[in-house]
Amino acid sequence: MKIAIVGAGIVGSTAAYYLSKEKEVEVTVFDHGLGQATKAAAGIISPWFSKRRNKAWYRMARLGADFYQELVSDLGNDGYDKSFYDQSGVALLKKDDSKLDGLYEHAETRLEESPIIGELSIKNASTLPEFTGFNRYLYASGGARVEGAELTATLIKASGFEKLEGQVTLSPLDDGTYEIDGQTFDKVILACGAWLGQTLEPLGFEVDVRPQKGQLRDYFFEGMDTGKLPVLMPEGELDVIPFAGGKISVGASHENDQGFDLTVDEAVLEVLEEEAKTYFPDLSTDKSFSERVGTRAYTSDFSPFFGEVPELKNVFVASGLGSSGLTTGPLIGKNLVDLVMNRPGNLDSTDYPVANYIKKQD
Incomplete structure (x- = not known):
């Protein structure tokens, strides 16, 4: 199965790392290399003091903080430096x-x-x-504190997958596959943050994501x-x-x-x-x-989302993570891998509905 990941930030790099552990999967990572939130982030993993009333968000943030223990352990077991997290x-x-x-x-x-x-x-x-x-x-x-640039670089290196720099265009093909940069893919993960609209709007979608x-x-x-x-x-x-x-x-x-x-x-x-x-x-x-x-990347109601794009089968997205991206991003990346591989994750994507933020224009 050929899979494309567009965006090598916290979500995309985590997805690449965990896809590298799957059998019979070939992955290419695309990243335009400019403005990525994670590279400019020195993050704090401490969601427990939040009084946000959005229970789905808090569950994601809480489990995201927990997931760092698994992520750091996995990278350590693979022989990689874990000093990005403390x-x-x-x-x-x-x-x-x-x-x-x-x-x-x-x-x-x-x-x-x-x-x-x-x-x-x-x-x-x-x-x-x-x-x-x-x-x-x-x-x-x-x-905990996290050095975002070091984390994403470690994840990409640990994945072993090729990373191609430059902006890309997503083109659906008649047989249900997708073309990116002259290559054909069975499934696509769009983890391009605030640039999600630039990727999907040419295909006739309205995207509720704004840059900060x-x-x-x-x-x-x-x-x-x-x-x-x-x-x-x-x-x-x-x-x-x-x-x-x-x-x-x-x-x-x-x-x-x-x-x-x-x-x-x-x-x-x-x-x-x-x-x-x-x-x-x-x-x-x-x-x-x-x-x-x-x-x-922020949505109009400040809520993150992830899952499959309505009317684009086998295209999976995540965006709207905002300033909690370093807390929630790795967990979302891992759950996107579970979705791509057709198995349940520990987050239900219906609690973070893509359809609320990505709509096909008439």
Whole structure:
């Protein structure tokens, strides 16, 4: 069976990796290499504090956090470096820290179904002397940080499949197969994020997916031991994400009016830096930095979707993951593989209906 994967971000790379474990499957991965959200993402795996009322979304996010244990184990067993993922813990802040007590009780109700949360407690700020600007924080030892670019590169390498760069056109053929870049495929996975509309609209589909620009900065400090610090999650857009080796990622912006623009906006990043300095004063010391820009995909109701495209048999899609893409993406990728291979996964795609977001135009 010949399968095409369009998009080598978090969903597509995970699908490629797990398809590589299937027998009698030939896979080609296509990726245009620009603006991918995952490459510009330093992610936080910590969905348990969310108060979103969308139960289907929370189930996906919860199981997505759990799935990292399986994914990391599988890659490790295959002999690949797992340093892209680390359960360093998360420290959640509130401007009114009296709200931490209610949030603690909320998260505590989720411990039984998500033991991966680990230690859950409210701590005094004095236990985190590297950070300032708050008195207390809510801590979960099971929270993790993920370096998105390293994860996707590892997954593609582990898959062993060929990756072709460039934009593609999907063409249905009369025999029920599909042509992409001069090759014919039995099944197709479209994991092209915010660019899904550009792929399906030429075939007469209306696609409810919009782009959101995200920018972050990676700061590098010589001689600073950052590897054991937890992720700091203040209220709002800002996150301060320490990695080993003196690296601190600060971001990311959520810009809804920039389309597919990938230029660095220093003004936006300076605002994030100034806010971050209130929590991590060492950002004012000598350091070097680099910048990343990517494009997230959102639907009009902020819900992700995945499954088979209506009226396009054997074409499977996923999009709309938004800022939770690093949490939910690997699980969605694995479930797409289950759909392609005609077996049940641990998510029911009818809970995330494609038909709500992709419609054939009259």
